[in-house]
Amino acid sequence: MQLHHTQSGKQNNHLKWSVTILLSWGTFVFALFFATLIGTMARQSGASKLLQQGIQAGLVTLITVPLLYILLKRFSSSSFYSIGLSGWREAIPKAIMGAMYVIVLSGSGFAIAHLLGWIKITQFHFSGQLVTVLLLNMMIAFFYEAFPEELTFRGAVYYALNRRFNCFIALLLQPILFVLAPLTVSGLQYIAGIESPAITLDYIVLLLFFGFILQLLRIVTKSLWTSIAFHLAFLGNSRFFVLQGDQRFITYEEIIPGIGALFVIFFMLLIVGTLLLIPAIVARWQRRNKRNGQDD
Numbered sequence: 001m002q003l004h005h006t007q008s009g010k011q012n013n014h015l016k017w018s019v020t021i022l023l024s025w026g027t028f029v030f031a032l033f034f035a036t037l038i039g040t041m042a043r044q045s046g047a048s049k050l051l052q053q054g055i056q057a058g059l060v061t062l063i064t065v066p067l068l069y070i071l072l073k074r075f076s077s078s079s080f081y082s083i084g085l086s087g088w089r090e091a092i093p094k095a096i097m098g099a100m101y102v103i104v105l106s107g108s109g110f111a112i113a114h115l116l117g118w119i120k121i122t123q124f125h126f127s128g129q130l131v132t133v134l135l136l137n138m139m140i141a142f143f144y145e146a147f148p149e150e151l152t153f154r155g156a157v158y159y160a161l162n163r164r165f166n167c168f169i170a171l172l173l174q175p176i177l178f179v180l181a182p183l184t185v186s187g188l189q190y191i192a193g194i195e196s197p198a199i200t201l202d203y204i205v206l207l208l209f210f211g212f213i214l215q216l217l218r219i220v221t222k223s224l225w226t227s228i229a230f231h232l233a234f235l236g237n238s239r240f241f242v243l244q245g246d247q248r249f250i251t252y253e254e255i256i257p258g259i260g261a262l263f264v265i266f267f268m269l270l271i272v273g274t275l276l277l278i279p280a281i282v283a284r285w286q287r288r289n290k291r292n293g294q295d296d
Contacts, residue, residue, distance in 0.1 A: 013163075018164060025152070029181050030063070057143035064148040076163075082159070121251070153214075174215050178211035179207045213270055
């Protein structure tokens with residue numbers, strides 16, 4: 001009888017965490033699709049691009065945050081603090097750590113590529129208008145991408161995965177669920193007749209590595225603010241420094257078209273950034289296993 005109750009309890013826990021994973025993922029997918037739908041309607045009504053982006057960013061956060069809060073309380077009696085969203089006193093140093101990780105890796109990437117002759121930096125740009133555009137873009141990116149995505153995937157989804165599966169499997173499954181979200185939203189947009197950018201294989205690979213390193217940062221520092229800051233700094237660095245758009249702080253020439261973005265964004269920030277974090281993850285898991293062995 002006791003064995004039966006034990007097995008039944010494990011099945012109930014597995015079901016509870018599976019439902020939490022599904023609902024957390026579905027919450028973000030719904031928020032992103034609904035925000036895109038409303039943003040498209042606003043644009044068709046004559047709203048500016050900035051206003052459209054602001055509406056979408058506000059909706060994603062306003063839908064995601066309260067629903068995840070209720071979901072965590074309802075199914076796991078947990079709070080945002082338990083999934084890594086600490087208070088401001090702890091958040092500031094963790095956020096600085098995440099942003100500096102991007103700055104150091106990206107700066108090293110530019111320096112190495114320049115010394116190897118792969119790129120040649122020809123001009124630096126700086127103006128009040130450019131800084132204003134950067135700040136507005138980062139504000140929208142925080143509410144549209146960095147904050148709700150980290151709260152959902154590196155927070156609630158991984159928290160539930162880690163209780164449904166072991167740490168290693170949870171670490172591998174989270175980026176897959178992260179990639180499936182925009183793929184699902186793109187499919188919903190197609191059904192609804194909303195135009196959306198094509199999702200390429202390169203984009204999927206980038207998202208997989210991006211989701212993986214963000215989760216590593218969350219595990220190593222025990223804080224979502226580190227991954228939030230890394231996420232935000234990564235977007236700002238890509239859009240205003242590496243990718244040669246109309247508004248940028250650096251202009252450079254490439255010996256091979258695309259080598260700058262490939263080396264700085266993909267290799268330095270994602271590959272090298274991940275490799276530097278893996279020893280810390282291994283050491284953390286070894287300490288945990290050692291403690292568990294002593295407790296046993």
